[in-house]
Amino acid sequence: MTSLDIEDLVGHAREGQPRAVARLLSLVEDAHPALRDVLRELTPHIGNAWVIGLTGPPGVGKSTTTSMLLGALRARGKRVAVLAIDPSSPFSGGALLGDRIRMTEHATDEGVFIRSMATRGHLGGLTLATPQSVRVLDAAGFDVVLIETVGVGQSEVDVVTLADSVMVLLAPGMGDGIQAAKAGVLEIADLFVVNKADRDGADATIKDVKNMIALSRRGVRGASWRQPIVPTVATTGDGADDLMGALTEHWEWLESSGELTRRRLARAQTEVEAIAMRQLRAELADLRGGEALELLSKRVVDAEIDPYSAADELLAALRD
Amino acid sequence: MTSLDIEDLVGHAREGQPRAVARLLSLVEDAHPALRDVLRELTPHIGNAWVIGLTGPPGVGKSTTTSMLLGALRARGKRVAVLAIDPSSPFSGGALLGDRIRMTEHATDEGVFIRSMATRGHLGGLTLATPQSVRVLDAAGFDVVLIETVGVGQSEVDVVTLADSVMVLLAPGMGDGIQAAKAGVLEIADLFVVNKADRDGADATIKDVKNMIALSRRGVRGASWRQPIVPTVATTGDGADDLMGALTEHWEWLESSGELTRRRLARAQTEVEAIAMRQLRAELADLRGGEALELLSKRVVDAEIDPYSAADELLAALRD
Known part of the structure; x- marks a missing residue:
């Protein structure tokens, strides 16, 4: 690619052309030699996107919750990009979240861009591809970049912690999962979403989460932040406003506490x-x-x- | 640790003292500064263990199959070490395989050593800890080292491919899982075990696996090796002899084809x-x-x- 091609491509991505954005993300995934010039070209345009990480065990409704959150963000006029991390396991199976959403209500919305990131191949691929992809989407003018992973492997967990705000999804009826998840989840969550809150056991799940927050304040990202628990029923949209409220509060806290700068520094360090x-x-x-x-x-x-x-x-x- | 301590520790491990072996594995997990001297001390004693990798999706019976295989290997007089890789996800939950086995029939058998490897923390930890742990167990005189992972993340998959022989476990009733798993599983499997072969759908699962082997011979590790499919009922021990037979054939092929050297070279490269x-x-x-x-x-x-x-x-x- 010539430097003129790159200039064109970046220009088109910044104008909001989805194909140009997709092309830039492919360069990231392929670790293309032109990336160096692409990222230099993007540099003046970065730093504006709010990066939200979303993770949780299989079956909690990440797909519907993402869709609900997309709706709420769109209603507030935000342009949103979703980066769905494919854990790339031979056993992961199933359709990717991104692919499933792509077919639904947001498919024709030009303010929404969805990408499933496949990183099968070399160890540590995610560590580099994720911050670089965020950089592309940020420079392309998305107000929010949603990184979403099923959170089954350490790499996926590490990746989601690169976000400004990390949402951990849980749901009633996951059995001992929540107990077992205690330590890890506390470390990475800025806010908990208890989805399927209309189901039996939702109160018990919320209580479990409250207890584990109360029991351990050590090692939590940003000690002055109290992790809220937001009940939602993503299929009906119940709790969407509360979720937006909690996320907005977290954003304000990030800015006022200086934590935003710390996290972005950490993300840049990972990338460099x-x-x-x-x-x-x-x-x-x-x-x-x-x-x-x-x-x-x-x-x-x-x-x-x-x-x-x-x-x-x-x-x-x-x-x- | 002084060099005398290290000499003692390695000596005790080679005499078969489980606590010395466990101590050495802890040094590996902790990336202890003494590791350098430990590995130098171990060097003359390596190269004898047969490293078997075992992976498969949750629910196929990895725990009981490992137990069955342990029994079969012990009946043939082999000393066996099991390295159970904990995917370290906040959502993995449940008891570790190693912990579950530890409480059963092999708990008091001195010819069996079981270790659950926790590698939570830094990216890529598994890549280094696994070959180093194999090195420790090899030098400690185990005839077989069984690396076992639930295979949910790319790191875990990469790790199991460091083995001399890789067994992939499947079972009937996994739905579309096997279809979805096709590509990845074909790449890493030296032999397939279809467990729970007394259940409805076992024949269909075996046929599925046969079809996927037939459809794609590309990219399979060691093209001159035909991947066998072994039906087992691990809970009753049915198929144990067939499994040992298939594994032994694979070992003989590894030696005669030169593939053994190639794989061990790859493992050493990963480690270095x-x-x-x-x-x-x-x-x-x-x-x-x-x-x-x-x-x-x-x-x-x-x-x-x-x-x-x-x-x-x-x-x-x-x-x-």
Whole structure:
């Protein structure tokens, strides 16, 4: 791609052309060589989007809740992009959230952009692709970027914590799941949504969440923030206004407490570090015409050296 | 730890003392500074264990199948270590496989060692901890190391492919799961186990698996190997001998085809690369008294520079 092509593409994305946005996101997923120039071109336009993370175990109604939230945000005139993270497991199965939503009410709304991100392939792919995709959507002028993951693996959890505001969805009837989830969920949640709140057991679930919040105030992101619990019935839209209210309060707290800057700094650090590490990984793989790592590993397999000594030799070669 | 302590610890582990083995595995999980010396001490003793990976979606009976396989291996006089990978998701919930087995028939068997590996925390932790743990168990004299994961995230899948032989468990009544799983499962499976083979739908599941094997021979690990399908009823032990037979055939093929060496080379490469990358990551974090990454990231947040240019500056500082 020439620099003129890139300028055009970024221009069209900023005008709101979905195909240009999609093209830029594909460059991110493919780790395309032109990304460097693309991101430079995007730089003056970033920093305006509110990044909301949404996660929860399977079956709590993430799909319908996202749809409800999209409706509420659209009603307030916000342009919204959804980034649905596909955990890429051979066993994950099922249709992607993004694909399911795409077919519903928001399909023809030009203020909504939905993308399912496939990152199957290399370890750590999500760590880099997520902040870069957020950067693209931010620069393209979306007011809100919703990162959504099913939250089954550590990578998916780490990714959702890159958001400005993290919503954790729960629902009654998940059995021991909530108890087991305690520690992890407390760490990442800025607000809890108890969906399917019209079902039996909803009160017990809300009480469970209250108890776990009360029991542990340690390690919570932003200690001066009290995590609200919002009951919703996403299928009917009940609780949408409360949810928007809680999210807006969190946004105001982020700005007034300085936490917004801290989180964005953390997101940028993740991104810069991941770019640097990918560069270093490529250099390690290329050392001595691509044979250094293989030759050293062969000596490890043959029990001639230990893996730390092999790594030392590899790093010495890198510094040569 | 002094070098004498390490020598003692490795000696005790090689004598089969479970507490010494457990201690060494804790050093791996903690990324303890003494690991370097530990792995050097272990080096002459590695290369003997047969590493078997076992994965499959929740509900197929991984726990009972592992137990059955343990019984079959013990009956053949093999010492077996099980490494149960905890996906560490806040939503994973439930008891760990390893913990459940620990309480059953193999609990008092000195030829069996079971460890649940918790790797919650940093991205990529599994990539390094798994091959290092295998190294410890190999050197401790276990004939078989069984790596077992629930296979929900990409990291867990990547990890299981580090094994010499990979078993994928399926069961009837998983609905569309098997269809959805097609591509990913074909890539990683050396053999398929269809458990709960006495249930309705078992024949259909076996047929599904046969079809997907027939339809795609591309990209399968070791093209000259035909993936067998073994029906089992793990709760009764039915199929245990067939499973051992299929595994043994795979082992013989690994040796005769040269694939064993290729896979072990890949495992060592993963390990050496992960050690080198961890070292580089630590160096990046420490640059300029630990402030280089933060200062550069701040400029990215402030839209002064793009993240690639920030990474370039970081790498330049690393090379200074």
